[in-house]
Amino acid sequence: xxxxxxxxxxxxxxxxxxxxxxxxxxxxxxxxxxxxxxxxxxxxxxxxxxxxxxxxxxxxxxxxxxxxxxxxxxxxxxxxxxxxxxxxxxxxxxxxxxxxxxxxxxxxxxxxxxxxxxxxxxxxxxxxxxxxxxxxxxxxxxxxxxxxxxxxxxxxxxxxxxxxxxxxxxxxxxxxxxxxxxxxxxxxxxxxxxxxxxxxxxxxxxxxxxxxxxxxxxxxxxxxxxxxxxxxxxxxxxxxxxxxxxxxxxxxxxxxxxxxxxxxxxxxxxxxxxxxxxxxxxxxxxxxxxxxxxxxxxxxxxxxx
Ligand code: 3HC
Numbered sequence: 001x002x003x004x005x006x007x008x009x010x011x012x013x014x015x016x017x018x019x020x021x022x023x024x025x026x027x028x029x030x031x032x033x034x035x036x037x038x039x040x041x042x043x044x045x046x047x048x049x050x051x052x053x054x055x056x057x058x059x060x061x062x063x064x065x066x067x068x069x070x071x072x073x074x075x076x077x078x079x080x081x082x083x084x085x086x087x088x089x090x091x092x093x094x095x096x097x098x099x100x101x102x103x104x105x106x107x108x109x110x111x112x113x114x115x116x117x118x119x120x121x122x123x124x125x126x127x128x129x130x131x132x133x134x135x136x137x138x139x140x141x142x143x144x145x146x147x148x149x150x151x152x153x154x155x156x157x158x159x160x161x162x163x164x165x166x167x168x169x170x171x172x173x174x175x176x177x178x179x180x181x182x183x184x185x186x187x188x189x190x191x192x193x194x195x196x197x198x199x200x201x202x203x204x205x206x207x208x209x210x211x212x213x214x215x216x217x218x219x220x221x222x223x224x225x226x227x228x229x230x231x232x233x234x235x236x237x238x239x240x241x242x243x244x245x246x247x248x249x250x251x252x253x254x255x256x257x258x259x260x261x262x263x264x265x266x267x268x269x270x271x272x273x274x275x276x277x278x279x280x281x282x283x284x285x286x287x288x289x290x291x292x293x294x295x296x297x298x299x300x301x302x303x304x305x
Contacts, residue, residue, distance in 0.1 A: 005183060007195035009176040014184035015126060020044045021101035023115055025057025025088065027249075028132060029104040031160035034061040037085040038068075039189045044086050045094045054088040061086045064161070092122040100185060102130040102154055107255045112141050120146055128181050130154035134252060135201035135259035138171035148173035152182045155202060156191075158248055166191035167202050200263035205256050213257055213268055215241045219300050220271040225285055225292060246284025254278045273300050 004011070020036045022029050025048035037044045046061075048054045062083050069079040087094075095101055101123060103115050116129055123129070129151045131141055142151035153169025166186045170179055179195075186193035196202045201209060219228050229240040237244070245253050254275060260268035277285075277299045285296040 005193050005195065007170075008183040008193070009180040011180055011184055013177045013180035015099060015128075015177060015181045017100045017128075017181065017185055017188075018042050019098045019100075021092070021095040021098040021119075021123075022046045023092075023101065023103040023119070024048060024105040025054045026104065027060070028156070028158070028160070030057040030060040031064075031158075032102060032104060032132065032156065033057070033086050034064050034082075035156075035160050035189055037061070037082050040185070041081070042085065045098070046086070046088045047090065047092055047094065048088070049090075051090065054090065058086060058088045092119060095119065095122045095127070096124075098123060098127055100128045100130065100181070102132055104132040107134060107136065107252065109136055109140060112136065113144065116141060116145055116151065126150065126177075128152060128178050128185075130182065132156055134205055135256045137200075138169045138198045139173065142171050142173055149175040150178045152178050153196075153198065153202070154182060154186070155204075157204065164190075164192045165204065166193045167196045167204060168193050169196055169198050169202060171198050200259050201256050206260065209253075209256050209260050209268060212241055212245065212253060213260075213271075216271050216274050217269060220273045222301075225297060225300065242285045243290075246286055250274075250278045250282060250284060273302075 017040060019042055020040065022033045022044060025046045029046060033044045033046050046054060046057050048057060065079050065082050068074045069076060101119055103112060105111055105115055112131060112133065119129055125147055127150065131138060131153055132155055133153065134155065138151060138153040142148035145151065151171055152174050153167065155167040155169065157163040157165055168182050168186060183193055215228050215232060219225055225242060229242060232241050257268060257270060261270045277296055280299060282293065282296050285293055287293050
């Protein structure tokens with residue numbers, strides 16, 4: 001018999017998940033929609049505020065299904081079934097019969113609290129409300145809800161289809177049935193689930209940001225980006241640090257950095273140059289052809305830290 005993951009309640013407490021809602025249709029949300037549809041084979045509805053974003057999100061998931069088909073990983077039948085399972089809706093009425101709704105909207109506590117409060121008006125009392133937040137408190141997010149006991153952190157890593165770990169976060173109010181449902185769902189998604197404390201940035205991002213913040217500091221202090229990247233190579237990271245920053249998104253990386261700086265200011269310094277780089281709206285320090293973006297280089301080279 002497989003051992004129960006540390007801290008997971010008895011699996012008998014888990015409730016079935018027959019329909020999933022995803023709030024947001026950005027890159028993370030659309031990767032989540034694909035994963036849930038592929039692994040659970042249940043209807044997955046994405047919502048967003050505008051039609052363009054929604055169509056883009058659904059389009060991304062459908063495009064990834066075509067890639068799986070092209071690689072021979074799934075049959076044409078399965079590809080068609082999966083595409084039919086993933087749909088978009090501009091209203092949350094579509095979540096009325098969902099058992100599990102996950103939000104992946106903008107990383108701002110008040111925005112996420114508002115999303116959860118609004119969701120409570122649409123879903124049943126047993127429906128799990130999960131958050132894919134990178135660093136915010138799950139307990140605070142659930143505060144003020146009628147049913148804080150069904151809120152849980154469900155934190156994935158980019159690229160969602162490839163990285164096996166899933167951090168499951170128990171808030172102070174999360175009940176056993178919600179946690180058991182989260183673990184059973186994580187297992188059905190074929191992820192390796194760990195229960196982590198509801199602490200700023202949980203565990204993975206706390207470790208990763210220590211490294212990333214230090215590398216950014218060296219560049220901020222004048223080390224050229226290409227030198228910092230070469231110096232990091234012996235660490236055996238799966239990809240160079242600034243490439244990873246582009247994959248995660250500099251704005252998200254800054255947000256996690258800010259959360260950790262607020263909680264542990266001495267250990268997580270904030271670089272004003274990095275903040276300026278994010279404010280400039282850069283997608284990364286590399287351009288799509290993997291050459292360095294001279295404007296990004298100039299931001300790190302100039303100004304004050
Ligand atoms: N989306 C979907 N699939 C992807 C992908 C993407 N963005 N990037 C790569 N893949 C797939 C490829 O299609 C390929 O699949 P296949 O075997 O079916 O053909 C497989 O992954 C391997 O890809 P490659 O051979 O092209 O390249 P690598 O072997 O170098 O792997 C990588 C690419 C998996 C992205 C690897 O470089 C890696 O693990 N990088 C580190 C990623 C990481 O640390 N992520 C965590 C970030 S922190 C986070 O997300 C938390 C948040 O809160 C900030």
